Amino acid sequence: MLSQAFHEGWGRRMNQHILIVGGGYVGLYTALRLQRKLHRELRSGEARITIIDPQSYMTYQPFLPEAAAGNLSPRHMVAPLRRILPKARILNGMVTKIDHAGRTVTFQPAEGEPRQVAYDVIVMAAGSISRTLPIPGLTDIGIGFKTVGEAIALRNRVLHLLDVAESTDDPEVRRRALTFVVVGAGFAGVEALAELEDMAKHSTRYYRNIQPSDIRWVLVEATNRVLPEVGPEMGKWTLEQLRERGIDVKLDTRLESCEGGRVVLSDGSEFDAETLVWTAGVKPSPVVNDSDLPLDERGRIKATAMLTVAGTQGAFAAGDAAGVPDVTNPGQYCAPNAQHAVRQAKVLADNIIRHLRGQELVEYRHKYVGSVAGLGLHQGVANVYGVKLRGFPAWFMHRTYHLSRVPTLNRKVRVVVDWTLALFFKRETISLGEMEHPREGFRAAVATTRR
Numbered sequence: 001m002l003s004q005a006f007h008e009g010w011g012r013r014m015n016q017h018i019l020i021v022g023g024g025y026v027g028l029y030t031a032l033r034l035q036r037k038l039h040r041e042l043r044s045g046e047a048r049i050t051i052i053d054p055q056s057y058m059t060y061q062p063f064l065p066e067a068a069a070g071n072l073s074p075r076h077m078v079a080p081l082r083r084i085l086p087k088a089r090i091l092n093g094m095v096t097k098i099d100h101a102g103r104t105v106t107f108q109p110a111e112g113e114p115r116q117v118a119y120d121v122i123v124m125a126a127g128s129i130s131r132t133l134p135i136p137g138l139t140d141i142g143i144g145f146k147t148v149g150e151a152i153a154l155r156n157r158v159l160h161l162l163d164v165a166e167s168t169d170d171p172e173v174r175r176r177a178l179t180f181v182v183v184g185a186g187f188a189g190v191e192a193l194a195e196l197e198d199m200a201k202h203s204t205r206y207y208r209n210i211q212p213s214d215i216r217w218v219l220v221e222a223t224n225r226v227l228p229e230v231g232p233e234m235g236k237w238t239l240e241q242l243r244e245r246g247i248d249v250k251l252d253t254r255l256e257s258c259e260g261g262r263v264v265l266s267d268g269s270e271f272d273a274e275t276l277v278w279t280a281g282v283k284p285s286p287v288v289n290d291s292d293l294p295l296d297e298r299g300r301i302k303a304t305a306m307l308t309v310a311g312t313q314g315a316f317a318a319g320d321a322a323g324v325p326d327v328t329n330p331g332q333y334c335a336p337n338a339q340h341a342v343r344q345a346k347v348l349a350d351n352i353i354r355h356l357r358g359q360e361l362v363e364y365r366h367k368y369v370g371s372v373a374g375l376g377l378h379q380g381v382a383n384v385y386g387v388k389l390r391g392f393p394a395w396f397m398h399r400t401y402h403l404s405r406v407p408t409l410n411r412k413v414r415v416v417v418d419w420t421l422a423l424f425f426k427r428e429t430i431s432l433g434e435m436e437h438p439r440e441g442f443r444a445a446v447a448t449t450r451r
């Protein structure tokens with residue numbers, strides 16, 4: 001295909017269909033750039049773009065902790081694909097199989113029978129899911145922290161359990177309700193814990209019988225450090241901060257089991273908890289296993305530095321689902337983070353255009369610049385371009401950086417309005433857990449109706 005294009009040019013290859021699997025960071029930013037750069041070809045029918053994703057929106061994952069803490073509305077941290085990408089077709093459902101040799105995917109729509117979708121160029125941008133271990137009881141109380149649904153369910157759960165603790169006479173029920181465990185002290189785990197702990201502490205002012213010290217937060221980490229993304233010095237500072245806040249940080253410790261909510265750790269400690277958040281790493285979306293595309297030793301799509309799938313024509317991959325060689329650090333791969341995903345999407349889109357025009361592809365090159373993390377209202381930690389910040393300046397940097405990154409002006413304005421409202425009227429501290437079971441009230445009403 002490529003050599004044909006090389007000799008004939010794009011002019012004779014009408015209606016090139018670019019299929020993007022996943023509408024997250026890589027999917028959205030690739031499509032945005034293609035939409036802008038191929039506007040003529042999209043109009044004339046020389047090219048078309050389809051995105052397949054179960055959701056109709058891209059989730060800005062770095063804002064999940066803030067949404068869980070009630071500083072942001074969940075609707076404002078997602079970018080609606082159909083609105084932002086009017087030139088692309090959005091199909092909602094899952095890609096369940098990829099037959100790259102036959103240039104088709106199996107698409108399972110949200111409703112109805114699966115069907116085949118043919119393509120000329122595929123972009124594997126299906127991201128990652130929580131990497132779990134076969135720990136007894138993990139599905140009893142465990143919840144991940146990767147989606148809007150999980151973040152909001154967790155928020156509702158924490159606030160609901162404060163209600164439970166306030167309303168019970170049983171000290172065991174109370175202790176169990178007020179014990180929260182987070183497993184994994186990377187970005188997602190530390191930010192989720194810090195924001196939720198801050199929210200729970202803030203909320204206790206509205207409860208008569210719960211003091212901040214009654215709530216127990218336990219952070220379990222298998223290695224000997226927290227937040228490696230900000231480097232050893234700032235990681236150590238973060239650890240001290242968390243411990244000063246009364247958070248029980250257990251390093252070099254593994255979760256052994258949590259059957260029925262009985263948490264057993266490898267340091268010998270045992271206690272009951274109602275909630276366990278699992279943030280101990282990610283693995284590629286399972287769709288990569290149902291494809292004829294090559295995988296690397298860690299089960300990711302084997303990508304080249306040009307963001308093509310190794311040994312193939314017409315297949316590209318980036319983001320969390322792909323093992324992309326880090327050319328700035330030979331022998332290493334790019335870490336699974338948004339910093340790489342956004343930049344890779346730009347190069348990937350340009351390389352698709354070069355591929356279609358029969359031009360030479362370029363390498364993706366970006367040296368990791370460090371990270372910034374929010375640790376609750378007015379608290380943060382940062383190590384960016386070697387500049388180390390802590391406390392309020394880091395928190396301010398965290399907010400301004402992510403505000404500049406969240407897609408579209410529309411979302412930026414909504415986020416600023418949310419933050420401003422929370423500043424003047426305090427954050428929302430109500431549990432809307434009822435929304436997770438909207439038909440229960442109606443079912444109960446039907447059950448009590450006399451025949």
Ligand SMILES: Cc1cc2nc3c(=O)[nH]c(=O)nc-3n(C[C@H](O)[C@H](O)[C@H](O)COP(=O)(O)OP(=O)(O)OC[C@H]3O[C@@H](n4cnc5c(N)ncnc54)[C@H](O)[C@@H]3O)c2cc1C
Nearest residue numbers: 022024025026061062095126127287319320336337338339
């Ligand atoms: C809580 C949290 C905080 C984070 N904070 C930061 C941060 O501050 N800085 C940073 O750099 N990174 C951060 N990250 C990491 C960053 O969000 C990810 O690295 C980034 O989202 C990866 O982009 P992606 O496009 O590969 O995957 P995603 O953005 O996850 O998109 C993948 C998409 O593929 C879809 N999909 C999956 N399977 C299929 C299928 N079979 N068919 C169709 N569609 C499918 C999914 O629904 C999803 O929409 C954070 C992550 C989390 C969870």
